[in-house]
Amino acid sequence: MSAMRRLRKLASQAKATRQPRVLVEVAKQQLGIYDWQLAVRSFRVALSLTKEHIGEVALDIGFTLSRHSRYQESVEFLELANAQLAKDDIRAPLLLADVFERLGQLEKVQELVERILKYHPNSIPAHRLAASAARQNGQLDQALQMLASMDKKSVPLHWEAARAWYEKGHIHDKIGEYADAMRAWQTAKQYYPTDGNYALYQKQAQFIIHHPDRVFDSLTNNHLSHWLQGAKSLPHQQRLTILAGHPRSGTTLLEQALDAHPDAISAEETSIFSATVHGPLFEGKPGGMPQSHILDELTKPQLMKYRRVYRTFIELALGEKTNGRMVIDKNPDLLQLLPSVIRVLPEARILMALRDPRDILISIFSQPLPPNHNAICHLSLQSSAQFVAKRLGLWIKLRENLPEAACILKYEDVVRNFQPEVKRALGHIGLDWHEQCGNPAQRAAEKVVQSPTYAAIREPVHSKSVGRWQNYAQWLDPQMSELEDTLEALGYS
Template identity: 35%
Template sequence: MAKRRPTSSAQAGTGSSAMVDRPSPRLRAACGLWHRGRQSDATALFAEAIRQEPNNVQSYVVAARAYGERFHFDRMEQTLQKLVRQAPRHPGVHHYIGETYGSLKLPERAVASYEHAAQLPGAGPPTWMELASLYERAHRLDEAEALIERAVRSGYDLPLVWLIRGRIQRRQKQLEKAETAFRTVIERGAAHPDWACEAWSELALMKDAQGDYDGAIEAIAECQRSQRSREAVHLAVSEKGFQFMQNLVDSISRDDFRRWRDEAAATVPERVALLTGFPRSGTTLLEQVLDAHPDLVSSEERDFIGNELLRTMTTHRANKPILEVLRELEAPQIAAERQRYFQSMEYLLGEPIAGRMHLDKNPAYNLTIPLVLRLFPEAQLLVALRDPRDVVLSCYLRYLPLNAVSVRFLDIRRAAERYALDMSAWLKFREMIEAPWCEIRYEDTVSNVENQARRALETLGLPWDAQVLNYRQRLTETKQVTSPSYEAVIQPIYTKAIGRWKHYERIMEPALETLEPFIREFGYD
């Protein structure tokens, strides 16, 4: 979800005059300590902020989001509950809570908070529009449109109105109206570059679907032109992080994987698996198929191992190679992190795992496989494959908020280089690891989903269950997908995306030499 404008404290309700909404030096200092790994000091300062400014919404929200970012969900919930007790009928309070859940990819909880806010006196268009955005992603298009119309009637006219309306119109095949809406976002988007970028990306995907491939290229180029003006910081982080992980890929050995597996022999094994590959390789489709199995539950892109575990392990060890850190981990620390992992996943799932196989779906986790197998040497691996040319093109054509991964997709050559880095790591690891693994090709899945589901379930040690073939029913009735594929995955399986790169050969040319070894290796030549 794109970043939205901060909630206005003007969204006031009963008793709201006692509440303020402002940053403070104390909170900035606490955040600085938190991000430097000084959690005890930061926690004390967050608590002091609440004591000193109990009527400042930010005292609670900033602390809660810091806790959530580091998977301290009990502390996050306690802080949010304090805020609700302080101002139970302040719509802005519940709006902020909705934003907090949204940032954690908890759409059902975010919707509940926004709906609560919307029912309170003083609620206004910012809440209605966030709710409309979530309704659209949940395929509740009529309800989303009703909220948009309500916002427009109130005089609210930010570009977000037209962005969400355009998406709804595109999905309803009102393509001329959708294009007009997206171009309205672009015309008014100077102060909101992310919304304008999303609109350009929507136009690119529309043009692609209509067979106007030159139009798609022109539209995505406009999106990327804006993003490139803000890429420097993300590129620097990306370069540093990739070099850090490349050192791990280069230095790890078969003996490391074997030793970790032997060390874990006395540990009670957990039922856990990783689904990875590369973004836009069909991981979402495969995950949703498998998640319909009654003895499996999946977590969608919860970055505990590659983010939280990595930060925990390297805090105060910044100068040590990551492989050395992994080798030095002792059994009690590993046991504690395994427990914290499952506690975190159960919170995010909103239900106990209860002995089921837990499938951790993270498409950008190839480089992280050593961390996964250090924490869970007993894990099984599923690796999604797709024609590398289609993968890189799909990454290039789609808007994603800038981060250390997506910044690589603003240039077709850089996207191919990132693909090569990740898939080279997998080719090395698969020759070393003893964990069960299976490669699942997207093209084979859309051709015969049952066959590929059987292969995956066999690797996971699960029996066949025909419920996996009814995965679309669950997606439209009970489960919401938070990945960029949320719209496509509810559609009947289609093959039109296979070979899509051939329509874009003129922009793919700089990537082909880099991708050639993988095209051959994975059988796409």
């Protein structure tokens, strides 16, 4: 919270002394700590103080906002940049088209792409965006045609080339051409740039894959039961639900349904708990010290500090006070942080989304993850299978000790019996059924969805993705030894 106060003071000083460049840099840091409302105001003031290169400044701001998933807020700045910069400068229209695709405004995507291709007919990002819009509109032949030349092009290693190959794979998948889809996704992996931070990403990926092992090594049943009982002694109880699960397990579908409830509010896909609680908890501690020991040694004043900081930053991210509503903190990554959650926020209700690990594997392998440590974890089906098994293995260890705090929701049950399963989830977190919870697609149309599944969530609830892995069985067969124990433990064998 001291960082928040310091940045607000710096922003005020930059405004008073009319220093737009300084104000922009301060606002960028405010975005990094979820103080986004003040950041946007600072960006607007900075632009009003800017006397030259307005288009470049607006482009920089719009790009920064989109990188921080503030897509709606980025539009005004990118549109200003688009109007200010030269007509053949495609940076602003490309970013705008990307944002509009994210927001589901496909007609605007098509308009911008037409302009871009007029000046740069070989633009790979423009062709990808056109293909994505066509695919979402059901025009699969047209979508495939937009990327037909990818097989013939000599393209440098670049994230945009990888994105185009991922999109090509999804079009083939939609058509039912599964061998071509798998080939496209495997080709996409080859286009991740290997310079810059690649070596660092590889090290981080190994840490992430094996992180559950470090949790397993020291965690016992006594730890969890002791921490859960500790909820009674902590004042200022929060109405909080942790919605976790392996990525691609249906957490976004559940989150949209729960967020529609008038007595709930969702903080979707933030890293607040990791950044403000979990990370600081272990910062500076010896690498060999068991995590459970560090958590067990926390004093009541320390717990109260972390709880207070967490609540402050959740409300910053939400942009409003919770006013007693049930807060839904939805992030699949919270699965591996559950021991820390239980220690610091033991009153939290836990909703655990599960799905057939084979469907998870295909879904996450085909996901266009940006070039970072997460993407490195999924460069091959083998590494993806290892990741899935390790992450779900943590839940298998934890579940027996969380009978009252946790409610398990299987994706297959949710999509086939949506209303009863959502009612069960609501009941677990102390809320009654509300008719608004029955239409997650409508809710997704009313707000910006942060999850990578932003396009799929706009569709009505369906079960077409159940058993999708069978289309790729020949590629998954070599990975089954990695998943066998997990499949059996979760009832999917």
